Amino acid sequence: MYFWKCWRENRFRFIACLVTYAAMGLFFTLIMVKTGGKNVNPLLWKDIPQLWSRTTEFVLGAYGSLLTTIWALALGSASLGEEFQKGTAEFLLSRPRRRWYWVWIGWAAGVCEMAVAAFVVVGATLGTLAWFSGYVYTWRILAAALPITIGGAAIYGLAYFLTVVARSRGQGLSYSIGIMFIHILLPAAVQRYWHIHVPSIMEFMGHASKSIGTGSGPSHAGAYLGWTLVALAFPLATQLLVERAEA
Amino acid sequence: MSELAIQTDKLVKAYSELKAVDELSLNVPRAAIYGFLGRNGAGKTSTLKMLLGLARPTAGGGTVLGFPLGPGQVAILERTAYVSETKVLYGTLTARELVRFTRGFYPRWSDDAVAKYARSFEIPMDRPFAKLSLGNRTKVCLLLALAQKADLLILDEPASGLDPVAVDEFQRVLVEDLASDGRTVLISSHQLADMERVAELVGVIDHGKLLLEARLDDIKSQYRLITAAGAALPHAKTADMVSVSASGDFCKYVLRQNAEAFAAGLRNQGATVTEVSPLGLREIFLELVRKEESCTSGNVGAKTASVSSPVL
Numbered sequence: 001m002y003f004w005k006c007w008r009e010n011r012f013r014f015i016a017c018l019v020t021y022a023a024m025g026l027f028f029t030l031i032m033v034k035t036g037g038k039n040v041n042p043l044l045w046k047d048i049p050q051l052w053s054r055t056t057e058f059v060l061g062a063y064g065s066l067l068t069t070i071w072a073l074a075l076g077s078a079s080l081g082e083e084f085q086k087g088t089a090e091f092l093l094s095r096p097r098r099r100w101y102w103v104w105i106g107w108a109a110g111v112c113e114m115a116v117a118a119f120v121v122v123g124a125t126l127g128t129l130a131w132f133s134g135y136v137y138t139w140r141i142l143a144a145a146l147p148i149t150i151g152g153a154a155i156y157g158l159a160y161f162l163t164v165v166a167r168s169r170g171q172g173l174s175y176s177i178g179i180m181f182i183h184i185l186l187p188a189a190v191q192r193y194w195h196i197h198v199p200s201i202m203e204f205m206g207h208a209s210k211s212i213g214t215g216s217g218p219s220h221a222g223a224y225l226g227w228t229l230v231a232l233a234f235p236l237a238t239q240l241l242v243e244r245a246e247a
Numbered sequence: 248m249s250e251l252a253i254q255t256d257k258l259v260k261a262y263s264e265l266k267a268v269d270e271l272s273l274n275v276p277r278a279a280i281y282g283f284l285g286r287n288g289a290g291k292t293s294t295l296k297m298l299l300g301l302a303r304p305t306a307g308g309g310t311v312l313g314f315p316l317g318p319g320q321v322a323i324l325e326r327t328a329y330v331s332e333t334k335v336l337y338g339t340l341t342a343r344e345l346v347r348f349t350r351g352f353y354p355r356w357s358d359d360a361v362a363k364y365a366r367s368f369e370i371p372m373d374r375p376f377a378k379l380s381l382g383n384r385t386k387v388c389l390l391l392a393l394a395q396k397a398d399l400l401i402l403d404e405p406a407s408g409l410d411p412v413a414v415d416e417f418q419r420v421l422v423e424d425l426a427s428d429g430r431t432v433l434i435s436s437h438q439l440a441d442m443e444r445v446a447e448l449v450g451v452i453d454h455g456k457l458l459l460e461a462r463l464d465d466i467k468s469q470y471r472l473i474t475a476a477g478a479a480l481p482h483a484k485t486a487d488m489v490s491v492s493a494s495g496d497f498c499k500y501v502l503r504q505n506a507e508a509f510a511a512g513l514r515n516q517g518a519t520v521t522e523v524s525p526l527g528l529r530e531i532f533l534e535l536v537r538k539e540e541s542c543t544s545g546n547v548g549a550k551t552a553s554v555s556s557p558v559l
Contacts (some may be wrong), residue, residue, distance in 0.1 A: 001348055001351040001352065002348075004347075004348070005337065005340070005348050008339070008340065008344065009337060009339055009340070086335060086338075087333050087335035088335055088336060088337055090296075090301060090331045090333065090335070091331065091335065091336055093300075093301055094299050094301060094324060094327075094329045094331070095324065095349070095352045096321045096324035096325040096352055096353070097321065097324075097352065098321060099318075243318070244303075244318075246296070246301060246302045246303060247296070247301040247302070
């Protein structure tokens with residue numbers, strides 16, 4: 001019921017997002033196919049794996065990750081926390097369900113949308129590539145959506161949690177964007193000045209997509225597990241918050 | 248099973264220094280319509296939120312339908328329908344979609360009741376909630392509450408925004424459909440005339456304190472306002488007294504019983520009793536909560552209750 005409500009309230013934005021995802025994926029893939037990249041001829045059989053690799057790296061690793069981040073922030077800030085801002089939390093929390101139900105169902109609805117969006121962008125990109133190259137790597141198409149979904153879920157969870165903390169969509173979104181900037185810049189600075197590698201969600205999405213696209217398969221199982229735990233930590237923290245919240 | 252649908256014991260809700268609810272002990276019998284009356288900011292909504300687990304009591308406790316108060320008390324929420332003061336629902340959803348959303352939470356949900364009340368309240372079921380007038384929003388909230396077939400209805404300012412025809416229909420529903428069906432209704436309001444028509448019992452709250460809890464019939468038949476003038480009038484409350492207020496040489500007493508004996512006692516002390524009059528709900532409410540310059544209130548807990556004065 002709440003899952004349906006979340007979907008019903010968000011469906012127009014979601015469909016617009018899917019159309020944008022598919023169109024952009026198609027557009028960038030076509031550019032890659034037509035230009036072929038440096039020293040790659042899309043019509044030559046021997047160059048096809050390289051074409052796949054470069055397209056996946058560019059379109060999914062860069063564009064897909066960026067778009068997912070934007071969508072995750074927007075979606076996360078328009079979820080449960082907004083109920084407190086609008087005043088609908090009083091109605092919601094007076095329905096006979098334990099509070100964890102609202103937190104996890106609301107979160108799951110967003111993650112499902114993230115997953116569908118990830119499959120659409122991956123499908124549009126690699127589907128176009130397969131159609132042009134005449135070569136299909138089915139498992140890559142499916143597997144490339146995984147890191148984008150996990151990364152998207154973590155960023156979505158961050159915005160989801162902070163919007164509940166702030167009880168304001170605008171503030172929750174602002175805090176999330178701020179933290180994302182720090183999260184992106186800090187590892188780069190630490191790497192630059194102290195030569196210490198700090199994991200970053202953007203790096204995870206980019207590298208994982210690239211390694212799948214190149215056919216080397218999912219690497220760093222620990223990273224998958226780690227970012228999955230991060231993604232799950234946010235709704236858990238939100239639950240602790242909502243259990244104590246007053247409407 | 249307790250005969251009380253709602254019972255609170257010295258319930259307190261404090262926001263920093265401010266006590267919104269101050270040692271409130273409420274007793275709402277089952278199968279009754281209880282009017283919970285008070286001015287704006289008296290503590291009505293805070294009390295209702297604590298009953299539903301939407302707010303955490305600072306101190307005290309209580310039970311609703313036999314279940315202890317507490318956040319997320321699902322057993323209470325399953326049996327209680329609530330209409331909030333704000334009447335804010337999801338703006339993009341139509342009334343029909345709100346029914347679809349709400350229906351699944353309640354095993355006793357009645358689609359027949361939805362059809363019946365949608366027709367009698369003339370609710371536009373296919374218009375988004377955000378595009379409805381205030382009155383129609385209120386009607387949608389009432390529809391969702393009534394269709395739950397709950398044992399207890401907690402309605403916070405349920406008639407706000409309703410036109411007189413809709414108010415009349417709502418009152419008919421309260422009396423004919425709910426009270427006759429043995430369900431308990433707690434209505435928070437400051438619409439005294441409306442409450443006088445439907446409520447069997449009333450509780451008056453001000454500054455978080457319960458000033459009065461009584462049956463309306465008792466108020467009409469036994470409660471009296473006595474106005475007296477004199478030099479040494481008693482200011483302290485007695486057991487029969489609901490309130491006492493003084494202004495200059497005049498004192499006003501609201502008594503729940505034995506008014507004639509009290510008036511006779513005043514006369515024996517040399518006071519001039521200018522008025523002994525029955526009280527309606529409006530009069531007693533105003534006497535209890537009105538604050539005037541140089542007027543002292545004898546309500547329990549009020550500072551002026553300790554004014555030293557001769558006792559009868």
